[in-house]
Amino acid sequence: MIKIVLADDHKLFAKGIASLLEEEEDFQVIATFENGLDLVSFVENNPYDLILTDINMPGLDGVGVIQAVKVKKPKSKIIVLSMYDDEHLFKKCQKLGASAYILKDADPDELIYTIREVMENTHVMNFQKVLFQSDDVYYGDSFKEKFKLTKRELQILKMIIDGKINKDIAEELHLSPLTVESHRKKIHKKLGVSSVIELVRMAMDMNL
Numbered sequence: 001m002i003k004i005v006l007a008d009d010h011k012l013f014a015k016g017i018a019s020l021l022e023e024e025e026d027f028q029v030i031a032t033f034e035n036g037l038d039l040v041s042f043v044e045n046n047p048y049d050l051i052l053t054d055i056n057m058p059g060l061d062g063v064g065v066i067q068a069v070k071v072k073k074p075k076s077k078i079i080v081l082s083m084y085d086d087e088h089l090f091k092k093c094q095k096l097g098a099s100a101y102i103l104k105d106a107d108p109d110e111l112i113y114t115i116r117e118v119m120e121n122t123h124v125m126n127f128q129k130v131l132f133q134s135d136d137v138y139y140g141d142s143f144k145e146k147f148k149l150t151k152r153e154l155q156i157l158k159m160i161i162d163g164k165i166n167k168d169i170a171e172e173l174h175l176s177p178l179t180v181e182s183h184r185k186k187i188h189k190k191l192g193v194s195s196v197i198e199l200v201r202m203a204m205d206m207n208l
Helices: 011-021 036-045 062-072 087-096 108-120 127-131 151-161 166-173 177-191 196-205
Strands: 002-007 027-033 050-054 078-082 100-103
Touching (some): 002 108, 011 108, 027 036, 050 062, 062 078, 062 087, 078 087, 087 100, 151 177, 151 196, 166 177
Parallel strands (some): 002 050, 050 078, 078 100
């Protein structure tokens, strides 16, 4: 059983994350807090496996949580949940010893997958690939007039064109195969195609 401690000052978000995690048979959210100070106090005196922390919180923010926890328990696994797609911030969290930095608008199964990766590996994850999961719309030159693809969808589309299958894409991008399949379906729908052959032909015709 993976014992998880969660801190986020938005009650509805925290409740939703806790419910999502506890759908997994081997996940247990043992405590939820609205600020970093209470979280730090709890983990100093109780056993746990993983900390999920927001960045902006009253009393002690997520950066402060990482610093405080790592001083007394340097081997702690900490995942930052953030609404900020900010390279400076995620590098700061990485430097302080966080295991991963994931955006709050990431697919739920990406969070699950990230937690499992962190628990199975002793080294810090590839932050670059975990961070940039936001669904900011990407307007490629060739697609500008007809399609609106997210950064992630464009990235996966190019990998499909290169002949990569879901498993390979998932491993390279640190996503779950289910997430990759979900993105593929969205790409097919946006481009109005029903097969990989049609998808590749259209992309090639538009010089992607």
